[in-house]
Amino acid sequence: MAQFTNQAQLSYNNAVINSNIVTGEILEVLSVTKTAVLDDYSRNDDVTFVISIVNSGNTPFTGITLTDDLGGYEFDDMTLYPLTYVAGSARYYINGVLQTTGQDITAGPPLVFANLTIPANSNLIIIYEADINQFAPLGPNDTITNSITLSGGNITTPIEAEETISTEDEPDLTITKSISPTPVTENGTITYTFMIQNSGNTAADAGDNVSVRDIFDPILSNISVTFNGMTWTEGVNYTYDETTGTFVTIPGQITVPAATYTQDTTTGRWIITPGVSTLVVTGTI
Numbered sequence: 001m002a003q004f005t006n007q008a009q010l011s012y013n014n015a016v017i018n019s020n021i022v023t024g025e026i027l028e029v030l031s032v033t034k035t036a037v038l039d040d041y042s043r044n045d046d047v048t049f050v051i052s053i054v055n056s057g058n059t060p061f062t063g064i065t066l067t068d069d070l071g072g073y074e075f076d077d078m079t080l081y082p083l084t085y086v087a088g089s090a091r092y093y094i095n096g097v098l099q100t101t102g103q104d105i106t107a108g109p110p111l112v113f114a115n116l117t118i119p120a121n122s123n124l125i126i127i128y129e130a131d132i133n134q135f136a137p138l139g140p141n142d143t144i145t146n147s148i149t150l151s152g153g154n155i156t157t158p159i160e161a162e163e164t165i166s167t168e169d170e171p172d173l174t175i176t177k178s179i180s181p182t183p184v185t186e187n188g189t190i191t192y193t194f195m196i197q198n199s200g201n202t203a204a205d206a207g208d209n210v211s212v213r214d215i216f217d218p219i220l221s222n223i224s225v226t227f228n229g230m231t232w233t234e235g236v237n238y239t240y241d242e243t244t245g246t247f248v249t250i251p252g253q254i255t256v257p258a259a260t261y262t263q264d265t266t267t268g269r270w271i272i273t274p275g276v277s278t279l280v281v282t283g284t285i
Contacts, residue, residue, distance in 0.1 A: 029057030172200030220283025
């Protein structure tokens with residue numbers, strides 16, 4: 001609720017007399033909130049935001065501008081924006097009814113929704129998506145605070161709201177497999193190398209029950225297995241069926257360290273160095 005003051009002056013015969021000061025209040029009938037459908041994020045994620053604008057007054061608001069800072073933050077002498085608006089994703093609803101016109105959007109950054117109309121005693125909802133980009137911090141407990149400002153038209157004082165989302169602190173694993181040598185001679189020895197990478201900010205530990213399963217074709221015999229250079233034992237760390245070629249690591253035996261993140265001092269982009277673990281299986285064809 002905004003307050004205002006006012007004072008009058010009376011002048012006569014080169015004299016000036018001030019009146020008393022009166023104080024009034026402007027009852028704000030427009031409110032805005034912003035929420036994320038999910039309040040966490042990870043690299044290459046897509047976040048859905050919901051903006052709700054309520055006009056509880058008897059007069060419509062027209063020519064309104066909604067500015068979204070896309071999580072902008074200062075870095076050296078630059079402003080970095082960790083969110084990128086997904087083109088064409090915005091949807092407008094007035095009192096729950098999808099609107100097909102009146103969408104005037106500048107992707108930015110910042111993201112701007114212009115020429116909005118909020119009818120009397122109505123609710124305007126804007127739903128849109130934003131991608132997590134290379135400027136988003138990804139370390140444990142990192143956050144993005146996304147602020148919006150409602151202004152213009154017949155709004156007396158700009159109205160602000162914000163939403164904060166946090167990193168999804170968990171492993172993010174990928175696996176690649178290579179073979180050596182190639183080609184291999186009949187009855188020769190072959191080595192399969194499995195590289196497991198973790199791009200997440202949290203290590204994959206025994207509690208994550210990571211397991212690798214492979215069916216070797218052709219079937220290998222007399223296999224030996226190492227994990228990060230340490231020799232593994234069948235029945236303790238893995239199982240292998242020489243009749244089917246099925247190889248399975250026992251859940252929880254594979255662990256992978258967390259990734260590390262560094263921010264480029266020139267561009268502000270976050271560089272991910274994945275944590276790596278290596279599983280090697282050698283056998284005879």
